[in-house]
Structures are given as C-alpha cells and as structure tokens.
Amino acid sequence: xxxxxxxxxxxxxxxxxxxxxxxxxxxxxxxxxxxxxxxxxxxxxxxxxxxxxxxxxxxxxxxxxxxxxxxxxxxxxxxxxxxxxxxxxxxxxxxxxxxxxxxxxx
Numbered sequence: 001x002x003x004x005x006x007x008x009x010x011x012x013x014x015x016x017x018x019x020x021x022x023x024x025x026x027x028x029x030x031x032x033x034x035x036x037x038x039x040x041x042x043x044x045x046x047x048x049x050x051x052x053x054x055x056x057x058x059x060x061x062x063x064x065x066x067x068x069x070x071x072x073x074x075x076x077x078x079x080x081x082x083x084x085x086x087x088x089x090x091x092x093x094x095x096x097x098x099x100x101x102x103x104x105x106x
Contacts, residue, residue: 008072015073018055023085024064035092042088043067050083051075
C-alpha cells in the first residue's frame with residue numbers, strides 16, 4: 001500500500017485517485033485456473049496503454065479479480081472498467097475455446 005500516499009502532479013493539479021475495482025467471472029466458473037499469469041500480463045498491458053497504473057492485483061479462487069488502480073482525473077472509472085473487462089474478456093475467450101469444458105458457455 002505504499003502507492004496510496006504518493007501524490008501525482010499535473011500541469012494544473014495535484015491528485016491521488018485510487019480505485020478498488022472488483023469483478024467476477026460469468027457464473028463464477030473457474031476459467032482463470034492455469035491462466036492467471038496471462039490475465040495479469042494482459043491487465044498490465046491495458047493499464048500501460050490507456051495511462052493508468054495497477055498498484056495491486058489479486059485473483060481470488062480463479063473466479064474473481066481485485067485491482068487497486070491509480071488513475072489521472074481525466075480517466076473515468078467506467079472507462080477503466082470497460083477497457084479492463086472488455087479487452088481481457090476478448091483475449092480470455094480465445095483461451096477458453098481451447099478448453100472443452102468451457103467452450104460452449106462463453
């Protein structure tokens with residue numbers, strides 16, 4: 001939690017915006033099992049692409065994701081969630097198609 005006390009200085013502002021984001025996998029299926037590192041890498045790539053940072057990440061019981069995200073004020077939480085969930089789900093679908101147990105559910 002060392003990132004919580006850090007201030008970020010913009011041209012006309014000083015800010016420290018941290019969001020605790022949580023979302024669950026559809027039907028709480030354990031589709032992340034064995035693919036946790038791939039999902040983590042994907043989420044970090046999304047964060048760097050769109051200009052926010054992931055200070056802490058936990059994937060619990062392979063069926064939900066906790067993130068502590070630090071973002072500038074010009075990025076809305078809804079856009080951050082849309083990018084994280086949308087892009088990671090799209091990449092995860094290609095992995096799920098290779099797993100016969102979950103192929104028909106997604």
